[in-house]
Amino acid sequence: MTPSAGRLRYAYNTNGMTSHRLQDALALLADTGYDGVALTVDVAHHDPFAPDLALRTAALARRLDRLGLGSTVETGARFLLDPRHKHEPTLVTPDPAGRARRLAFLRLCVDIAAGLGSEAVSFWAGVPAAGTDTSPGGTAWCRLVEGVRAVTAYAAERGVVAAFEPEPGMLVGTCADWSRLAALVPGLRLALDTGHCLVTGDLAPDQAVARYAGDLGAVAVEDMPYGRHEHRAPGEGDMNLPAVLGALRAVRYAGLVSLELSRDAHRADTLVRSALEALRDAEHTGAGDSPGTPVPYGAGAPEGAG
DSSP, rough: OGGGGGEEEEEEEGGOOTTTHEEEHHHHHHHHHHHHHEESSSSSOOOSSSOOOHHHHHHHHHHHHTTOOEEEEOOOOOOSTTTTTTTTTOOOOOHHHHHHHHHHHHHHHHHHHHTTTTTTTEEOOOOOOOOOOOOOOOOHHHHHHHHHHHHHHHHHHHHHEEEEETTSSSOOSSHHHHHHTTTTSSTEEEEEHHHHHHHHHSSSSHHHHHTEEEEEEEEEEBBBTTTTTBBTTSSSOOOHHHHHHHHHHHHOOOOOEEEOOTTGGGHHHHHHHHHHHHHHHHHHHHTTTTTTOOOOOOOOOOOOOO
16 A cells, blocks of 8 residues: 555544533534544543543543544643643643642543543643743753653553643744653654644644654644644645645554644534545645545554554
8 A cells, every 4th residue: 555545534622622512522523524532631521630530431432432433632721730820730830749730630641541542642841930941951851851751651551652742832842842852751752733833933844744754643733824823723824734634644644633623612513524524625635636535544654653
């Protein structure tokens, strides 16, 4: 089978379906034709701090299996750990107790991923406090490396892929930053949000796919405008989506390719379908297929994946 022969597998992030019950959201995704779900563990969906987590996770695993949906676990809930401060505490928070709380949460997410048989857990660095030394080897990086090593080691014990996502404005904001971190944390994979490449401008999204093909643990492909961190539906930003999806096909990426549209829950009833149609059309264009041509899935993982 040639590299272009394997159809990509698409998922939708539940943070863009917060007006839907999780059971209803999963049914909508399956009925629409998605291959999986990117589960943002949060108060709205699979709250990790509500009672009976293990039982609820087992029930969710059965539900995903019945629906034929794969999964990844996302950890970017805004106010789950601190209702007054977005995305806090983090792995670079000055307070040791805060960092410990983030680490405990990430380990809990790894447990959920193990229970679901998820393809990966995605996580990020956080924004350093003002005045923190952010130079390589400085305070922020030391805190981050310590935490990421702990998460990655725990994930390996549970048989889960730990995928780290560069986020614009955070300590690790680019793929180059990820490379610096990965050199210090063996086994760490890359969670590549191709839209972030448009924000930082360090690499074109399709170039990032090609350069880091062997490191990919998770991928997201929502649209964004140049230089602005705004998650948008396909066609509403500056992403050359056919080029990105063509690059993913070319490197035989076999994991879920997700959309994160966290500010569009109010139109998820129509966007879930229209976004998938746009992705499939762009994939056919990028791969040189005729629009609407069915292409069977079957590509292998890129070299070094696993």
